[in-house]
Amino acid sequence: MPMREQVRTMDLEAEFHTDEGCFITELSNIPEDADASIARARVPPGATTRWHRLNGTIERYVILSGSGRVEVGELPARDVAPNDVVLIPAGCRQRITCTGAQDLVFLAICTPRFRPEAYEDIDPAPA
Numbered sequence: 001m002p003m004r005e006q007v008r009t010m011d012l013e014a015e016f017h018t019d020e021g022c023f024i025t026e027l028s029n030i031p032e033d034a035d036a037s038i039a040r041a042r043v044p045p046g047a048t049t050r051w052h053r054l055n056g057t058i059e060r061y062v063i064l065s066g067s068g069r070v071e072v073g074e075l076p077a078r079d080v081a082p083n084d085v086v087l088i089p090a091g092c093r094q095r096i097t098c099t100g101a102q103d104l105v106f107l108a109i110c111t112p113r114f115r116p117e118a119y120e121d122i123d124p125a126p127a
Contacts, residue, residue, distance in 0.1 A: 037113035051123040061086040066104035
């Protein structure tokens with residue numbers, strides 16, 4: 001079925017906790033728009049997501065609010081704040097920590113769209 005024009009409204013009541021260690025609200029992740037997905041991610045103060053990678057999927061974090069520290073691939077850990085964009089190639093290891101007193105909130109934009117089978121937990125610590 002081809003994608004049709006529409007306006008999607010964020011439903012914060014649809015937020016769910018992931019095994020990765022953050023909260024996700026899907027904004028757009030539908031088969032009719034297989035080229036991309038957009039999710040709102042929220043990491044509580046002091047929390048760090050698990051080391052993971054997305055196989056076959058490029059991801060971008062657009063930081064909206066809060067402060068954090070991101071670790072991507074072989075780059076040194078880097079502090080991030082609103083208006084920063086983190087580019088994460090397919091298959092690249094990643095994790096992010098909320099370093100502030102308020103939630104770290106960002107958009108996760110994936111191409112092609114996020115599919116659960118692309119997610120691979122590579123954290124050496126037990127879940």
